[in-house]
Amino acid sequence: MAKLSPSLLSADFGRLAEQIKEVETGGADLIHLDVMDGHFVPNISLGIPVIKSLRKVTKLPFDVHLMIEKPERYIEDFVNAGADIITVHQEVSPHLHRTIQNIKSYDVKAGIAINPSTPLENIKYVLNDIDMVLVMTVNPGFGGQSLIKEMKHKIIELKRMIKDKGLNVEIEVDGGVKLENVREVIDWGADVIVAGSAIFKAEDVIKQTKKFKDLINR
């Protein structure tokens, strides 16, 4: 069964604790935290101290998506802040294998994120070292964008690669997932669904989370 990881990027930043409780009540499996540095992506979001304070609010795993340059400099800080999964972008990690080993040395899960234009070839030789691949289905930096349709082929191909190698690697799909397309995305091969604006911009966040979960479980 696929898991749901609501992205706080579209939450009300003045009520983050409350909004986490709402998605938890609705049945969220993870909490997706988008960290942006204004360099790798043109936006700046939240960082280490915010994650650390939110750690007290819930026991749900923290799925931390680092959209920052030189992520290797901050792995220990994110572990100490309470991250359970740390995902770094392939595009900013020339020593990806070393960074993955570093993440895993803290006994947290390691993920690699790839932008829409990044080929699967770039992660082929580290697939057996990681727990998750985050496929960006929008260009990173902002919530509320539309899913890039071409990513369907990338997700299907990645699922096949993982299966052929007999690996236990999850596929997380991030960007533009809504109630209308979540079933389709799961059919392509998604194991973890990220949804930001589709959950937090809804009138009733608890009900909306439940609707996602019902569709995912169908």
Ligand SMILES: O=C(CO)[C@H](O)[C@H](O)COP(=O)(O)O
């Ligand atoms: O990584 C991200 C943006 O870079 C976000 O996780 C993603 O965009 C979620 O927002 P939405 O569901 O609104 O597309």
Ligand SMILES: [Fe+2]
């Ligand atoms: Fe994200």
